[in-house]
Amino acid sequence: MLPKEKFELTASTLFGLENVLAEELKELGAEVIETQNRAVKFLADNELLYKTNIQLRTALRILKPIARFKARDQYALYKNIKRIRWEDFLNLHQTFLIKPVVFSPHFRHSKFAAQKTKDAIVDRFRERFNKRPSVALENPNIVFNLHIAGENVTVSLDSSGAPLNQRGYRKSGGDAPLNEVLAAGMIKLSGWDAKTSFIDPMCGSGTLLIEAGLMAQNIPPNINRKEFLFMNWQDFDRKLWKEIISEAKSNILSAEQLKVKIIGSDINLQQLEITQKNVQKAGLTKLIKLRNKSFSEFVVPASKGKIVFNPPYGQRLRLKQIEEFYSEIGNILKNKWTGFDAWVLSCNEFANKSFGLKPAKKIKLLNGQLECRFLNFPLFEGTRKDFLGNKNNNK
Numbered sequence: 001m002l003p004k005e006k007f008e009l010t011a012s013t014l015f016g017l018e019n020v021l022a023e024e025l026k027e028l029g030a031e032v033i034e035t036q037n038r039a040v041k042f043l044a045d046n047e048l049l050y051k052t053n054i055q056l057r058t059a060l061r062i063l064k065p066i067a068r069f070k071a072r073d074q075y076a077l078y079k080n081i082k083r084i085r086w087e088d089f090l091n092l093h094q095t096f097l098i099k100p101v102v103f104s105p106h107f108r109h110s111k112f113a114a115q116k117t118k119d120a121i122v123d124r125f126r127e128r129f130n131k132r133p134s135v136a137l138e139n140p141n142i143v144f145n146l147h148i149a150g151e152n153v154t155v156s157l158d159s160s161g162a163p164l165n166q167r168g169y170r171k172s173g174g175d176a177p178l179n180e181v182l183a184a185g186m187i188k189l190s191g192w193d194a195k196t197s198f199i200d201p202m203c204g205s206g207t208l209l210i211e212a213g214l215m216a217q218n219i220p221p222n223i224n225r226k227e228f229l230f231m232n233w234q235d236f237d238r239k240l241w242k243e244i245i246s247e248a249k250s251n252i253l254s255a256e257q258l259k260v261k262i263i264g265s266d267i268n269l270q271q272l273e274i275t276q277k278n279v280q281k282a283g284l285t286k287l288i289k290l291r292n293k294s295f296s297e298f299v300v301p302a303s304k305g306k307i308v309f310n311p312p313y314g315q316r317l318r319l320k321q322i323e324e325f326y327s328e329i330g331n332i333l334k335n336k337w338t339g340f341d342a343w344v345l346s347c348n349e350f351a352n353k354s355f356g357l358k359p360a361k362k363i364k365l366l367n368g369q370l371e372c373r374f375l376n377f378p379l380f381e382g383t384r385k386d387f388l389g390n391k392n393n394n395k
C-alpha cells in the first residue's frame with residue numbers, strides 16, 4: 001500500500017494554550033513540527049485533518065498552507081499570487097473569500113493586500129478560462145487565509161470555516177462568558193483527569209462545566225457540526241469522513257458509565273435558566289448538576305476534586321468591593337475546600353493579591369483582550385511546607 005500523503009497544517013489557538021494544543025495533537029497521533037505564538041504546526045493526512053477539526057478542544061481553526069514567498073510591495077505580491085495554481089483549489093462555480101492577517105511595514109492596509117490577492121486570482125482565471133469565480137462575503141465555499149509577517153507571505157486554505165470554539169451548544173451567553181477554547185484549555189491546564197469531581201461555583205453560562213462534561217464523556221466538541229470548509233475541497237473524501245464520525249460516536253461514553261460529579265452553581269437564578277438550556281443543548285443534562293447558591297452558601301459536595309472558576313473581575317464593581325469579594329473567596333477556599341485543587345482565572349491584577357493565598361502556579365492567559373492570571377491554590381491540610389514535603393515523599 002502506498003503511504004498516505006502527508007502535508008503541513010497549522011492549528012491556531014489562544015495565547016497561553018499552545019503547549020496544551022500541541023499535547024492534544026500528539027494524542028491524536030500528529031507529528032508536531034513546531035509550537036509558535038498562538039499556533040502549532042504539524043504534519044497530517046486527510047484523516048487527521050478531518051479528525052483535528054472535530055476533536056481538538058483548544059484549536060480555533062486548522063489551516064493548510066499552499067504557498068509561501070517573500071514580497072515587499074504590491075507588485076511582488078500580485079506576481080507571486082498569480083503564479084499559484086488556483087484552479088487546483090477553486091473552480092469557476094465556487095465562491096471564495098480572502099481573509100488577511102497582516103503585520104508588515106510593507107503592507108499597511110490588510111484590505112488592500114487582500115484586494116491585490118483577489119485581483120491576481122481573478123486575472124489568472126480570466127486569462128485561462130475567460131471566466132472568473134465570484135467573491136462572497138457571506139458563506140463562501142472556499143476561504144484563503146493571507147498571512148503577511150514582514151516580507152514573509154503565507155497563503156493557506158482554511159479547512160474549518162466558523163471558528164472551532166463555536167460548538168453550537170451556547171445559544172445564549174451571560175455575564176462575560178468564557179471562550180469555549182479558553183475554558184477547555186483551563187481544564188486541561190488544571191490537570192483534571194475526569195475521575196474526580198469538577199466544580200464551578202460561579203458557573204455563569206456553564207462553559208467550564210460543559211467543556212468538562214464533553215471531555216468526561218469523550219464527546220468531540222464539534223461532532224455535531226454539519227459544515228466544514230474542507231467539505232468543499234476537490235479532494236474531500238466523504239466515505240473517510242463518515243467513517244471518522246461513526247468511529248468518534250462509538251467512542252462516546254454515557255453519563256451512567258462515569259462515576260464523576262460535575263456541579264455548577266451561580267448566585268443568579270435567571271442566569272441558571274439559560275445555563276440549563278446550554279447544558280441541554282450540549283446533551284449533558286445527566287452529567288451536569290446545577291445549583292442556585294452563592295459561593296458562601298454552596299455546600300462542598302465531595303472530599304476532593306478540582307474547583308475551577310472565573311469570578312466577576314470588576315468592570316462593574318469598585319476596587320474596594322473587588323478586594324473584599326476576592327478576600328472572601330480566599331477565606332472560603334481555605335476554610336471549606338480542603339482536599340480540593342483550586343484554579344481561579346483572575347482578570348483583575350489588584351484583586352489577585354486579595355485572595356490571601358499564595359498561588360503554587362500562575363499562568364498568563366488572555367480572556368478576550370484582557371490579560372489574566374490562572375492561579376492554582378492547592379488546598380491542603382496543614383502548612384504549605386507539610387504539603388510540599390508530602391508531595392516530595394510521594395514521588
Ligand SMILES: C[S@@+](CC[C@H](N)C(=O)[O-])C[C@H]1O[C@@H](n2cnc3c(N)ncnc32)[C@H](O)[C@@H]1O
Nearest residue numbers: 177178202203204205207266267268294295312
Ligand atoms: C465572569 S462570570 C462567569 C462566566 C462563566 N465562566 C461562563 O463561561 O459563562 C461570573 C459569574 O459569577 C456569578 N457570581 C457573582 N458573585 C457570585 C457569588 N457570590 N456566588 C456565586 N456566583 C456568583 C455571576 O452571577 C456570574 O454569572
